[in-house]
Amino acid sequence: MEKNILELLEKSAVLYADKIAVKDVEKERSFSSLCNNAQKIGSALETQKIFGKTIPVYMEKSVLTVEVFLGIVYAGGAYSLINPIQPKDRVEKILDTVSSPIIITDKEQLNSLQEISFDGRVVLAEDLLNTEINQERLQLIRKKMVDTDALYVNFTSGSTGEPKGVVVGHKSVIEFMHHFTSIFQITSDDIIGNQAPFDFDVSVKDIYSMLMTGAAMYIIPREYFAFPKKLLDVIEQEKITILIWAVSALCVITALRGFAYKIPRTVHKVLFSGEVMPVKHLAEWIRVLPEAMFVNLYGPTEITCNCTYYIIDNKNVEEKVIPIGKAFPNERVFLLDRNHEICTPNTSGEICVGGNTLALGYFKDMEKTKLAFVQNPLNNNYMEMIYRTGDMAYYREDGNFVYIGRKDFQIKHLGHRIELGEIETYIGEIQGIERVCCLYDEHVEKIIAVYQGNVEQKNIRSALRKKLIKYMIPERFINVESMPLTVNGKIDRKKLKNEFFEGK
Amino acid sequence: MKEKILEVLKENNEEIVEDMDRDLLASGILDSFDIVDLVVDLEENFSIQIDVGLVTPDNFRTANSIIRFMENILEA
Numbered sequence: 178m179e180k181n182i183l184e185l186l187e188k189s190a191v192l193y194a195d196k197i198a199v200k201d202v203e204k205e206r207s208f209s210s211l212c213n214n215a216q217k218i219g220s221a222l223e224t225q226k227i228f229g230k231t232i233p234v235y236m237e238k239s240v241l242t243v244e245v246f247l248g249i250v251y252a253g254g255a256y257s258l259i260n261p262i263q264p265k266d267r268v269e270k271i272l273d274t275v276s277s278p279i280i281i282t283d284k285e286q287l288n289s290l291q292e293i294s295f296d297g298r299v300v301l302a303e304d305l306l307n308t309e310i311n312q313e314r315l316q317l318i319r320k321k322m323v324d325t326d327a328l329y330v331n332f333t334s335g336s337t338g339e340p341k342g343v344v345v346g347h348k349s350v351i352e353f354m355h356h357f358t359s360i361f362q363i364t365s366d367d368i369i370g371n372q373a374p375f376d377f378d379v380s381v382k383d384i385y386s387m388l389m390t391g392a393a394m395y396i397i398p399r400e401y402f403a404f405p406k407k408l409l410d411v412i413e414q415e416k417i418t419i420l421i422w423a424v425s426a427l428c429v430i431t432a433l434r435g436f437a438y439k440i441p442r443t444v445h446k447v448l449f450s451g452e453v454m455p456v457k458h459l460a461e462w463i464r465v466l467p468e469a470m471f472v473n474l475y476g477p478t479e480i481t482c483n484c485t486y487y488i489i490d491n492k493n494v495e496e497k498v499i500p501i502g503k504a505f506p507n508e509r510v511f512l513l514d515r516n517h518e519i520c521t522p523n524t525s526g527e528i529c530v531g532g533n534t535l536a537l538g539y540f541k542d543m544e545k546t547k548l549a550f551v552q553n554p555l556n557n558n559y560m561e562m563i564y565r566t567g568d569m570a571y572y573r574e575d576g577n578f579v580y581i582g583r584k585d586f587q588i589k590h591l592g593h594r595i596e597l598g599e600i601e602t603y604i605g606e607i608q609g610i611e612r613v614c615c616l617y618d619e620h621v622e623k624i625i626a627v628y629q630g631n632v633e634q635k636n637i638r639s640a641l642r643k644k645l646i647k648y649m650i651p652e653r654f655i656n657v658e659s660m661p662l663t664v665n666g667k668i669d670r671k672k673l674k675n676e677f678f679e680g681k
Numbered sequence: 682m683k684e685k686i687l688e689v690l691k692e693n694n695e696e697i698v699e700d701m702d703r704d705l706l707a708s709g710i711l712d713s714f715d716i717v718d719l720v721v722d723l724e725e726n727f728s729i730q731i732d733v734g735l736v737t738p739d740n741f742r743t744a745n746s747i748i749r750f751m752e753n754i755l756e757a
Contacts, residue, residue: 262709400706402713403741405733425714432717438733591714635695647712 179351180324183250185388186212193365193391200415201240201396208391214244214306219251219315221308225279225300228253228318231330231344231540233275235259235268235282235290236302238375238396243384245281245302246329246375253318255327257342258376261286262399266644268293271332271340274541281305324348330540331378331478334587334596334649342540345378349481349534354385356505360486361446361472363419365391370417370444372397372426377593378478379450382421392419402426405435412441420444423451423592424458431458440465450474450483451592453580454499463491475501475580477594479549479564481534484508485578500577501570508532509563510578512570517554525571525581529553531563588617590624591648597624600651603644604628607637612660614668615651618678626651627673629660653677686751689726690744693719701744716741727755 179185189198190212198208206214222232232254236242242258249256257275259268272280272295282290283302290299324347332340363369363386371394373379387394395415401407408430411417420427427449430436447462447469454473463471471491476483487502504510511519512526520526531553538546553561569581586597597615604613604626611630618625626637634654641650655677661669690697696710697719705711711719719741720731731754740750 399713400738403706403711403716404713404736404738406736429713429717433720433733433736434730435733638696647709648714 178355181250181319181322181347182328182350182385182388183215183247183319185351185354185385186215186247189388189391196365196391197393198387198391199240199243199394199396201238202398204240206240206244211244211247213310215247215251216310216312216315217308218244218248218302218305219318220311221305222248222252222254222300223311223314223318225252227277227279228321229326230277231255231257231275231327231342232277233257233259233272233280235261235280235286237261237285237399238371238380239283240396241283241302242375243394245305246384248305249281250328251315251318253322253326255329255344257330257332258374259332260374260376261289263646264643265293267340267646269295271342274340274342275330322347324351325537327537329381331376333478333594334599341542341545343378343478344537344540345381345478345481346537349536350381350385352507352532353481353483353505353534354382354389356507357382357482358386358390360505361448361470363390363392363446367392367418367446368416368443369394369419369421370397370412370415371395372402372420372422374399377423378482379421379423381482382448386419386421402429405430405433406438409435409439409441412444413439416443417441418443419446419448421448424449424454425451425592427462428455428458431461436461436465442466444469446470446472448472448474450476452589456494456497456499459489459499460494463489463494467491473499473501475578476530477564477566477568479536479566480508480530481536484510484528484530484534487577498579500573500579502577505534508534512572512578513554513565519555520571522574523571525569527584528566528568528570528578529563530566531561535562535564586615588624590617590622593646593648595624595649600624600626600641600645600649603641604637607632607640610637612668614660614670614673616670616673616677618674621679623652623679624649625653625655625677627655627657627660627677629657632656682752682755683748685726686723686748687744689722690719690747693722697747698744703744704742705744706738706742711741719747723751727751729754 190208194209198211246256278297328347330342371383471489473487474483475485485502487500509531514526553563567584570578572578600615609630609632613628616625661672663669
């Protein structure tokens with residue numbers, strides 16, 4: 178087994194030297210030129226002493242972004258993609274947490290980055306490519322690295338309003354990707370159609386499947402996901418064979434009856450995750466691609482991509498719920514009940530995960546790390562870390578896990594993990610707001626904010642636009658005279674749900 | 682007819698109609714999931730089915746272009 182992901186790149190650069198590795202609407206790179214460019218960037222960054230540091234990358238997803246990621250790793254650092262479509266305030270918060278001496282951007286994003294306050298040096302990715310490779314230094318750095326070093330830091334929503342940075346190491350990605358590519362038989366003949374933004378760990382499966390197997394990765398522009406016609410055209414044109422997509426992205430095509438326009442016949446594998454796949458939409462995909470393999474994947478960022486998978490039986494999709502399936506090899510997935518005891522079949526408990534794919538914790542936040550990554554309560558003899566997902570499930574007699582929902586107020590909306598508490602924090606900060614409660618109406622997939630206080634909805638919305646990513650802004654605002662409370666003085670969520678949810 | 686289209690747009694998201702010529706895609710007011718949501722709203726309110734080939738950036742660029750596009754469909 179490799180100890181550094183760069184070994185995957187270097188192996189493919191030899192085996193598949195002239196084959197296309199990664200392509201976007203503007204350019205493409207073969208495996209050998211991808212490796213070469215990454216080494217140039219690495220050699221440039223190496224002089225900036227970034228060994229062991231986390232380097233923010235402020236770029237849209239592109240071929241160059243992949244090169245920058247790998248270049249940072251060559252220089253001994255970890256990368257953290259900061260998506261430029263986020264509000265300025267959130268970007269600043271993340272940059273503040275990361276506190277890196279440099280930030281990498283490209284010409285396209287330079288203007289937007291200048292509006293953001295950052296103390297360090299701004300480095301242009303295009304400039305880094307004009308560097309000569311210093312093999313000697315790169316090898317020295319490699320020697321110093323170990324497989325528990327951080328590879329990337331992925332910022333997700335946190336309940337206190339502070340984004341949490343999940344730190345994932347080389348070893349976890351290598352371990353997971355070996356199983357992932359072998360179970361789903363991804364080969365150098367495949368062309369992976371990348372949907373996920375690079376600050377979303379679904380994209381890890383695209384990037385590292387490419388590096389590990391010699392498959393090509395085609396980066397589909399974000400804008401195409403509003404227009405099924407463009408999506409279906411690009412799948413056909415680029416002969417894309419594998420989709421590792423968020424459920425919501427697959428549903429864009431079916432919701433607008435895209436298959437009446439074109440059937441993506443080149444696709445033979447569809448792997449989805451992020452939220453519960455509506456059976457109606459899945460059935461439509463299977464109807465047009467009956468020979469394709471469909472897989473339901475489950476797992477939070479903290480355990481590296483996914484920990485369970487379920488291969489769907491295309492001939493038998495009448496099932497009301499699609500299970501999240503069984504654990505990937507070498508991952509321990511089990512359920513603990515309220516008394517920290519292991520669950521028996523058909524009783525519900527919290528999904529817990531152990532093994533070497535666990536993340537290294539939350540960036541600069543020992544407190545939260547210790548709450549989520551804990552000693553396995555079933556082991557009293559020696560240290561064994563597990564991650565408590567906060568997700569509830571039960572398992573059936575056949576051994577498949579079935580997802581139930583969240584333990585707390587974290588939700589999945591359009592494939593994104595959102596803490597309702599984070600939204601509440603920001604609404605609560607607006608002048609005039611006395612009380613606020615956010616709810617998620619799953620039937621219509623809408624976030625609802627119920628608030629008390631004399632503030633116009635328009636003003637709340639515009640205040641939130643400056644603070645939150647778009648998908649976190651509630652779709653409905655309801656102003657109430659007074660908030661219903663439980664006997665303990667907490668906001669009565671149940672009552673609010675009964676009153677304001679749009680029915681079942 | 683224009684009134685009713687405007688009303689549906691406003692009901693979907695007030696910001697769409699704040700400036701009739703603003704680029705809704707570039708400004709990020711409509712992202713991919715918003716467009717799906719909007720198309721479904723338009724379909725339901727006018728009891729029509731919009732051909733997926735017509736869901737294009739040109740037709741959904743501004744509030745005015747959405748109205749023009751919808752008027753064309755409804756008159757046809």
